[in-house]
Amino acid sequence: MxxxxxxxxxxxxxxxxxxxxxxxxxxxxxxxxxxxxxxxxxxxxxxxxxxxxxxxxxxxxxxxxxxxxxxxxxxxxxxxxxxxxxxxxxxxxxxxxxxxxxxxxxxxxxxxxxxxxxxxxxxxxxxxxxxxxxxxxxxxxxxxxxxxxxxxxxxxxxxxxxxSPVMALIVLCAAVPALVAQLKLSRQRTTMMWEIGPAERRQLFYGTLLSTIEAAKEIRLFDLGGFLRRRLMAELATTHASKRRMDRRELSAEGMLTLLFTGEQDREDSSTGVVLSGGQWQRTALARAFLRDGRDLMILDEPSSGLDPEAEADVHARDARAPRGPYEPAHLPPAEHGAGRRPDRRPEGRGRRRAGRPRRPHGGGRRLRPPLPPPGPRLSRDGRAT
Known part of the structure; x- marks a missing residue:
């Protein structure tokens, strides 16, 4: 046969x-x-x-x-x-x-x-x-x-x-390649099982020798354990190689069918463009802002909004290395809160950086602050009102 x-x-x-x-x-x-x-x-x-x-x-x-x-x-x-x-x-x-x-x-x-x-x-x-x-x-x-x-x-x-007869014809044309591919893969899988039969039989034989009491004396007497183990692993590698080839055939066939059914392939230069996520929009806005040269002051409104921690740290590191003029973030990024940095600092080669709310344009340099709440009773350490 x-x-x-x-x-x-x-x-x-x-x-x-x-x-x-x-x-x-x-x-x-x-x-x-x-x-x-x-x-x-x-x-x-x-x-x-x-x-x-x-x-x-x-x-x-x-x-x-x-x-x-x-x-x-x-x-x-x-x-x-x-x-x-x-x-x-x-x-x-x-x-x-x-x-x-x-x-x-x-x-x-x-x-x-x-x-x-x-x-x-x-x-x-x-x-x-x-x-x-x-x-x-x-x-x-x-x-x-x-x-x-x-x-x-x-x-x-x-x-x-x-x-719609036209739609029915399209459905039939899409189903025929899948049927042909599955029939071909099933025949190849049957052929693969038949071809690896001798290797699996030899693998079973070596495994039986290494694990039965009848052959244990001779194996230890002539020190054949390593030899039989190497032969066993060689047969196992042969069967695994055949199965990997079959898996690659199935993967390539399924991938081609997927591309055929979806009708298009994701490309970076797609004419239809892509939809950006919130974090990607935020990165694009930051990149557009930092590309402008010759500015006197740049105000960033929540620059870390929508960014994951890794992206936020990357933006902060790039900003710290960039030789730009002064800028004032509306909200201090969380990456700077727990890093032991002071909000008001003067990095080398840069202008003054100030964190907080933007100043009034004609307010004598005073910051925009929310109204303070009315004074109320204070609590002492023991929980009593003073």
């Missing part, structure tokens, strides 16, 4: 036959629940449209109540059916695990000699078969999942087709 010999359709038919023979009723119930799950959103969308049309039109009260009841029933069904399908899927999985395990070891016991168990290729297939017994229900559930997705897509495309 080779990687090219894997036929997904044949595997799906065989898995469906096993599932039907082992759990016929759960499979039938699972199919019904999946179809209900697929059609519930479509029914809810159409019922919502009819309710809105009835409210805006001249529908009767009885008709609106019937539509509302149908919409509520659809919502309840959409909430309950996934739990039912999960329960039935578990039943199918347990039944198929029992059937496939029985068939696998019954076929293994029919071999007359030991020759197959000495062939590495057969051992790889046997190991994959043992792992497949625990995941046999996945083929059935995934097949039903594809049917559910197909029903949902057909229903929504039909709804869009009724509204």
């Amino acid at each position: 080779t990687a090219d010999g894997v036929r997904l359709t044949a595997s799906a038919r065989e898995a469906a036959a096993i599932g039907w023979s082992g759990a016929a009723l759960p499979v039938a119930g699972y199919a019904v629940t999946l179809l209900g799950t697929a059609t519930a959103p479509i029914a809810a969308a159409w019922l919502t449209k009819l309710v809105i049309d009835g409210l805006t039109g001249s529908a009767s009260l009885a008709g609106l109540l019937g539509l509302a009841a149908g919409l509520a029933t659809t919502g309840v069904a959409a909430a309950i059916l996934p739990h039912c399908s999960r329960y039935l899927g578990g039943q199918i999985g347990r039944a198929m695990t029992a059937v496939t395990t029985d068939r696998l070891f019954a076929a293994t016991a029919r071999f007359p000699g030991l020759r197959p168990f000495e062939a590495p290729g057969f051992l790889d297939r046997l190991r994959l078969a043992q792992e497949g017994t625990a995941r046999a229900e996945g083929i059935v559930t995934e097949a039903f999942g594809l049917i559910r997705s197909a029903v949902s897509v057909i229903g929504f495309v039909g709804s869009v087709l009724v509204i």
